[in-house]
Structure formats: structure tokens, C-alpha cells
Amino acid sequence: MTDAARVPSPAINPRPRISLRIDPRSLLPLAAILVSFLAETLLPNHEKLRNPDYTEFRYLLGILTAIFAALIAAAVWEGDVRKAAKSRTLFTISSGAMALLAVLRFGGISQSKYSGFLYLSAAVGLLLFVLAVSSLFIERIRALAAKPGWATISLLLFLLFVIVDHEAIGGSPYASAVLALTVVDILALLVSLVLMLVKSLSVALAKRGVFIAALILFLGVLNVVTAKFLLLPQIYFPSLSRVIHVYREEFNFLFLDCLLNSFILLCQGVGIGLVAGVVTGILVGWSQRWNYWLNPFVRILGPIPTSTWVPLAIVMFSRPRSAAVFVIAFGVWFQISILTASGIQNVKKSYYEVSSTLGATELQNLFHIAIPDALPSIFLGFFNATCSSFAALVVAEMLGVKNGLGWYINWQKEMLAYPGVYAGLVIMAGFCYVFITIQFKVRDKLLSWQKGVIKW
């Protein structure tokens, strides 16, 4: 046993030394911000439509500066700070603060137009808080609580609260407490999110630095062209400050009425279309008899463009909302059913044979072989369908729906209020991006067995 003493004990890792070196490309975004800011402040504003003194572009640059400074700081300190335990604690603090705030605000919420929605959000916030706190004591849920998704949700919920209730902030001690919490929460969440989301922040930052800097420079040039030198028609090409001003003025309406409404409409349409499409596709792909009767309808009705259904949809449904859902669902149904059917028909016959020799019945072959094997194809159909459903959404919102993103953009266009059009477009782009990204995440989770998955 004396030999054991001579064996050197495993080297204890020394505390990683922090290197303050950073790739110069990471600093490019900050340089671009500086250039844009100088151009914005030094050149006089010439925009004469409405109020010429909008300076929201400076706020945007300020926020960007804060974000990039935080990112660069995090990248520099990465070696030391990037530890799961610390980000978990940060997450706990932040979502705890979030939930506390939500509870404190219950009084104010009840008078809000969006109270039902806010109560729901508050409940989710509290749930997250309980999850985060219990993760400190219960080992088993620790990994679950540290998932970046939860932090993202709590951040979004929190921002929602602050924005909807922003009148409450101002003067009173309650408001000061809220403000302090806001700062702590956003900072904590930002850091924990960055640490959890980005595996190697400094590499990512250096890689993306040039692109982001170019993007910021583009905004800066756009600002100079529109607000400073008036090189483009003012009505159609408003300055960035005026576009951002729309968000300040109509935030609640844009996000809580229009975005939420579009989201719900899209979910209903896509959901119904998805279920109908998968069922039709399975029937057509699996059963000869169903194929005989259904396939001609799918082939003849399916390719008709969504907008062509509008006149019929209005007659078929008494409520314009149902008509809008129908128009979206129809396009989704066709694309998904075609690809589901082809996926099921292309299942290798030998899979069925092996499954049968292992004792499977016909029905078991359908659920255990055909559907899992067709899943990649079904998801491909779902992806195509989702992309075209955004187009269908805009068409659907012309059917007398009271509000929505597509409706808002059209309305602003008719009022010749182009800042609103651009504001709407930006939200639309972000919305579609998030929608498809979530879909791809779900797909990657379900189809992790596939070798070469389609990247998004």
C-alpha cells in the first residue's frame, strides 16, 4: 500500500489565467457604432416632415454600444466566468426578481387592457422562479433549470411587463424599486444568457464581428442618406429615428394587439393545416382505397394559390376570422399532405418485412415504421408550408380581421405612413425568423438520429 502514496495525485487544475487579449475583429462593431454616432450628432437634421427632432437612432446606437461592450467584456473574462453554476445563480436571481416584480404589479395589471395575458405571463414567471429556486436545492432539476430556453422566456416576459406597464415607472419608491430590479434583472439575464448560449463567445464574436460592423455601418449610411441629406423621397424612405419612434409610440398596439393576433391566427391556421395535412398524407400514402378517392382532390385543389380562395372563404364562413384561418390552413394542408404521402410511400419495403417477422401487425407497421421513417419528409413539408403560410397570413388579414401585422402594414401603407410600414416589416421579419427557428429546434430534437440534417 505504500506504493499508492508515491503515485502523484492528479494535478489540480490551476485557476485558469485570464487573458485580456481579444481579436481585433470583435471591436469592429464598436468602431462602426462610433462612426454612425458621429455622423448622427455632427450633421444637422434636414428631415422636415412631422417633428424633425426625433433622435431615436441615438438611443439605438446607445443600446447597441451597451450590448457589445457587455459581450466583449464577457468574451475577455470568458475563461473564468463561464461556469454553469454561476450562470445558474444569475438565472435564479434574475427570474426571481422577475417573478417578484410580477407579483408586486398585480394591482396595476388588473386595470390593464391586457390583464388576462399579463396574469398568464405572471404565472409563468412565478413557475420559473420556483423552478430556479428549487434547482438550488434539488440536484435532479438543476440541469433542467439551467437550460437557456427558460432564461430566454423569463427575459421576454420581463421585458413585456416593463413595457406594458411603463407608465408606472416614475417618482414613487415603488417605481424606483422596480427600476432597480429592472436593471439588475436585465444585466443578470444578459450575462447568463450570453454565457449559456454562446459556447465560445470570443470566437463567435470575432467571426461575426465584420458582418455586424458592416450592418451597423449600413444603418449609419442609411441614416445619413435619409435624415441628413434627404437623398431619397421622404415619404417613402423615412429616417431610422422616425421608424424607431413608431415603436415608442405604438408599442402596446404593435406587439400586444397586432403581433399577438397574427401569432394566434397563424398558430390556428398552421395547427389545423398540420393536423389535416398529416392525416390526409398518411391516408393517401398508406391505404390504396383512400389514395383512390383522396389523391385526385389533393392534386387538383392543392396547387390553387391561397389568395384565390379568398372570395370563396368569405362566402363559406360567417365570421371573417374563420375565413382567415381557413385560407392559411388550406395552403399548409396541401404542402404537408403531399410530402407526408410521398414520405410514407417511399418507406423501404424491407423495413416492413423485418418488422413483420418480428411480430408486428399492419397497424403497428404504420405507427412504428411508416410514420417515424416519413418524419423527415413530413418536416420538410412543414417547413415549406410554414414559409408560405406567412404569405397566406397577409392575405388572410385582408379578410376583415380587426388587426394583425399584415393588416397593420397595409393600413399604414394606405395612410402613406411609411415609418409604420417599415416598423411592421421589421417585426414581421423577426416573427417569421423566430417561428421557423423554433420549428427547426423541434425538428432537430425529434430527428437527432438523422445524419445530415438541413441547416437553418
Add this chain to the structure above:
Amino acid sequence: MVSATGAIIAKNVSKTFTQPDGEEISALSNMGLRIEPGEFVCLIGPSGCGKSTFLRLVAGLIQPTSGELFLDEKPIAGTGADRGLVSQDPTLFPWLNVYNNVAYGLKIRKVFNEKKADAQTYINLVGLTGFERSYPHQLSGGMAQRVSLARALVNEPKVLLLDEPLGALDAFTRMNMQDEILRIWKERGTTMLMVTHDVDEAIYLADRVFVMTPRPAKIEQVIKIEIGRNPNHGRSRDDPDFLLMRAKILQILNFTGHKHALEYNL
């Protein structure tokens, strides 16, 4: 633990396939045979002689045009978990990992909860311990074929139908797998019916070799291999009797012309 079940009887079995242009092709005609329980039988012959067709008939994947097939006195009608099939292509389900591929038969027959341990037992038996979470695309050809073997074995079939299971493997993996199959056969006592192109493989493994010839597809000769097996693997490949047996089979298959026959007659 040699099981007393797993006897296969074929009575005048014929199978004719109809081509799309209406022409009929006879894959098997009036085939009759009896395989004893727990026996290891190899079907050997050139391609197109109906070996695989016969295996698929026993598996119940296709029905004979005329004649009857029995498993332990019961007529074979359709597929069943009592006859496992392993083919040249492992055909693993790519969406399931190794464990779930092996456990598939248990889940399908709704006995997974009672026989959960079996899946692991057979994964260990084919030497894939530690690969339970791997997906088929991460496995080599030999490993995939082992999984396919374990998947068929987990149902504890009375008969294991092996359709050139080692055909696509390299020489070393193949020799390894032959010993593996022999070991499993000795351990489980399952009746083995194996189709192969490889005369050496047939002599190495089988109790009896059925030599088949095409056009008309029939069993030309049944050869009982009486060379003793080594305790831990099959027969010695360099045994003079082994070589003689090989020459004999090749002669039946018409592969040895007169000039070669001389060599063996020495």
C-alpha cells in the same frame, strides 16, 4: 438447453412469380424437405436457384403457389415472431438507437415490461455492450449485422432464418461472426436455416448442407457433414476431410472441371 421445437417441414412447395409482362417464372418447384429441431442447415447454390425464396416462404413473407409448409406440425400462414429473419442488409431502423432496435420485437409484442432485461442480455451476447445509445449510422457493417442478429434473437424464435447474413462483411469480420453464430446456436439451441454462397462457410457451420441447382430450382443433394467441431469454434478449415467435402460440393455445383478434379484425387 436444446429446444425440442423448431422443426420445419416442406411438402411439394412450388413458387411461381408472374412478371409484369405476364410471363411466369418458376422459382421453386416441388420442393420437399424436413429440418430437425435444433439443427443447423445451410442452403447453398448459385444465385437464382430459389434459396432466398424458400427462406421468405418459411418466414411467411410470401405464400407458396402450391404445396404446404409446416413449423412443428402447424401450417405456416403469414409472418410470426417464432421465425426470426436476418438478411444480408442489416436493415436496422435508422430512427431507433441500438437498444431500441433490439427491444423493438419486445415492444411490438407488448412484452417489453416483463422482458426488459432480455434486450440488454442479447446486446451483450453479440458483444455490443456500451453501444446501446448509438444510432445505426454510427455503426460499422459488422456491428450493424450483430445488432440485426440480436434484434432477431430477442424474440427467442424457434427458427432463425439467415439470408446470407455475412455476405457483405470483410473476411475477418466474417470469420468472427461465424464463430459468434455458432456460439449463439449452441447456447440457444435454435434451429438455424442459413442461405449462403460460400461453400467453406456452409461446411464450417452446418450439420447438413442442402445443395441446390437452378432451372429447374431443386435440391440436388443433401450432404451430412460429419467432421467433428472444435469446442470453441467450428471445424478446422485445413482438415483434409474439410477440403474433400469442399471439392465434392463444388463438383455438384459444377464448378470443378476435369483439370481440377485431378488435383483433388491425389
